[in-house]
Amino acid sequence: MNGDPDRLQLKLVYAPAYTSHSGLKRIYSHYILALNLKRYLKKAPLPDIVITAYPPTTANYFLAKWLKQNSVPYIVDVQDVVSLHGEVTDRGNV
Numbered sequence: 363m364n365g366d367p368d369r370l371q372l373k374l375v376y377a378p379a380y381t382s383h384s385g386l387k388r389i390y391s392h393y394i395l396a397l398n399l400k401r402y403l404k405k406a407p408l409p410d411i412v413i414t415a416y417p418p419t420t421a422n423y424f425l426a427k428w429l430k431q432n433s434v435p436y437i438v439d440v441q442d443v444v445s446l447h448g449e450v451t452d453r454g455n456v
Contacts, residue, residue: 371409375399375421392418403428412436 377395380387399421416422429436
């Protein structure tokens with residue numbers, strides 16, 4: 363791995379926007395993101411390392427599987443630490 367910041371690249375994969383954190387539009391958006399990511403990974407060059415955010419779960423599942431198959435290290439930023447009751451969960455147990 364080269365520590366040169368000029369080599370840093372940001373790759374964005376299209377997903378339709380949604381306005382509510384719950385509902386069918388969010389589920390649909392995550393589904394489309396996962397499909398588009400799978401298509402992208404088929405032709406993507408191997409990176410040195412990947413940093414990804416979670417959720418969405420399905421897209422991260424496909425990404426982690428591809429990264430593991432290709433021995434690429436990755437970091438997952440878990441962003442949803444709110445339980446179903448709106449309380450922050452114990453970050454040590456996430």
